[in-house]
Amino acid sequence: MENGRTKVIAALVENKPGVLHSIANMFRRRGFNIESITVGHTEQKGLARMTITVKGDERIVEQVIKQMHKLIDVVKVSGLEPENIVARELVLVKVNVPDTKTRSDVINCVEVFRGRVVDVSSGTLTLEITGTPDKIDAFLNLMKTYGIMELARTGLTALSRGSKSIRIDE
């Protein structure tokens, strides 16, 4: 892996208070940078899944995984190979649409990117786009020309392709 490439780490963690703190604390203490982090419940009771993207060379990413593994509340952690994952991010973006021409231009763009309009007001459109970070970047670049009022990105979430999983046997 070349220097500074983004790596996706998936972890199953105990779903209880303080776990996010201990993980974030470890990143801070060891000087690792979190690019993005997403957390949510899983199909297994008491477990949450985290998707963390970090930038760094192979050695740093390996240390991140090992240090996460050391935390008692981290049940399983694994580095996901970028070629073998499905990864998505969601963005909500509010765009200025002062006139009907702009409005229809923006709606056309949204259709091309297979997004949706989720809210309309007299001067704005709120849009929802799901996709890889690259696709979202491209869309946001396009929207900049119209004027982005506000946006919220979720950060990446990911699963391995095929039958591979980090699920634990209970």
Add this chain to the structure above:
Amino acid sequence: MTKMSGAKALIESLDRQNVEVIFGIVGGATLPVYDVLCKSKIRHIHCRHEQGAAHAADGYARASGKAGVCIATSGPGATNLVTGIANAYLDSSPIIALTGQVCTTSANTSYMIGRDAFQEADIIGITTPITKHNYQLQGAAEIPKTVKTAFYIATTGRPGPVLIDIPKDTQTEVTEIEFSDKIVIRGYKPTFNPHPLQIRKAAELLAKAEKPVILAGGGVITSNASPELLQTAELLMAPVATTFMGKGAFPENHPLSLGSIGMHGNPVANKLLCETDVLLAIGTRFSDRATGNLDSFCSAAKKIHIDIDTAEIGKNIEADIPIVADAKKALNALHKRLAKQLKKKEKSAWIKRVKEAKEQLNPPSKGESKDLKPKALLQQLRKLLPEDAIITTEVGQNQMWAALYFNALKPRTFISSGGLGTMGFGFPAAIGAKVACPDRSVVDIAGDGSFRMTEQELATSVMEDIPVTVIVLNNSVLGMVAQWQRMFFKKRYTAVELGSVPDFVKLAEAYGAQGFHVESIAEFSKAVQKALKSNVTTVIDVPISSEEDVVPMVPPGCGINEQVGEY
């Protein structure tokens, strides 16, 4: 299931872990626990500062191999433990820290967690980066399982401190309590057994090695692997260096011993480590003080790294053959494998080189020194103490002189703050070690600066009847810092003068201990002999020159083979 209070459940749980002693200080948020503790068979040792309690628990743990337990009240009691917890964390010492906490729920809602109640501190947040794990109890029913789990986590794998924060209402809550023997921690499964393939590879590499060196770290002591280390070294005829934390893992009077490596390591160890072709490192994290500049550290050698903590493999040094396992199990497997393929090795050329290096770099002292020089003092101390006497040290010059000149002969007999470098550790740790091993002599090698940081524990040692010996190498300065200012800051001495106060003899006497002031090696010997026989703590004040440097030394940023100064 039995109905009882949380406090009772806690003491009962500790008893089930065979806890014999707790070091601590009582306070408002631990009153219910103490009310039960005083009626139990567990001994409570009343310390005079919570830092002392934590270090004493640490000293107890390192001397005994069992978990040490300390207790403090909420807020300042808990935060006073922090230095001791961080110290135990960096040296992988198993301590259990119990802290009182304000209530989870209360009729008086202002005395509740999160309301900035009186003596409330977020000890969970504070200790997250310095504990192996921590818990805040939410109800009395959780106590037995939490205590059992905490002890398991603290003492297995790579040991470390675990903190349990106990809100006051949890202590008073009366509920059905179940003591179960089963614990399940799905996120914690240390690897104990080595991978056979890695052992085979390591054995092959070692069998072919021409200039092997074994580097034993603190992990060898933790896993009680000294016998396995000795038989492996003797089979391979490989010299053994230790890290500072590994001191005592291998008898330092053995012909294959090179002493300890590092910034103030033995020059023989530092030199030969740079000549080896195969390094077998066990239970070491390759700290910066041990390795010096990484570029020249064992640069020509293939490296086998055994450690129970996966994250240590490749953290500072890339290993050619990593082995994640318990040191004792790995060394045992390695020895078995090696014994199959080789008879006792005759490495005449390498062993000859080891002998030569020792003669050249560790020349015997010329005649008997009469001056109070640290080297002579510590070598004399070794002669005066039985083999199994336990040494603790403070931090600074006293510690490094002890590392250089005091030969540790058995594991768990050299107890020092290696990672955190905590001044004030040695004396309370000596108290803890003496509690663990009441029949053995315990001596704290101290400096006047360090000893003053926890000297109040003289009260603990006298009142609790725990006699230890403190040897104060008294140079009236913060010696190690003064040395750095002398060597690297053109003698611009700043904030290092301690002056001639206090009178350590009077200080000892003020606490009901005995004090001796000595002016010669002969007086020193007499004082030590008296102290060893005494049933009260003894402080021996030994004046030494403030100009004395700890040498040899590896200047910061240099490789360990670039040591300056004579041994």
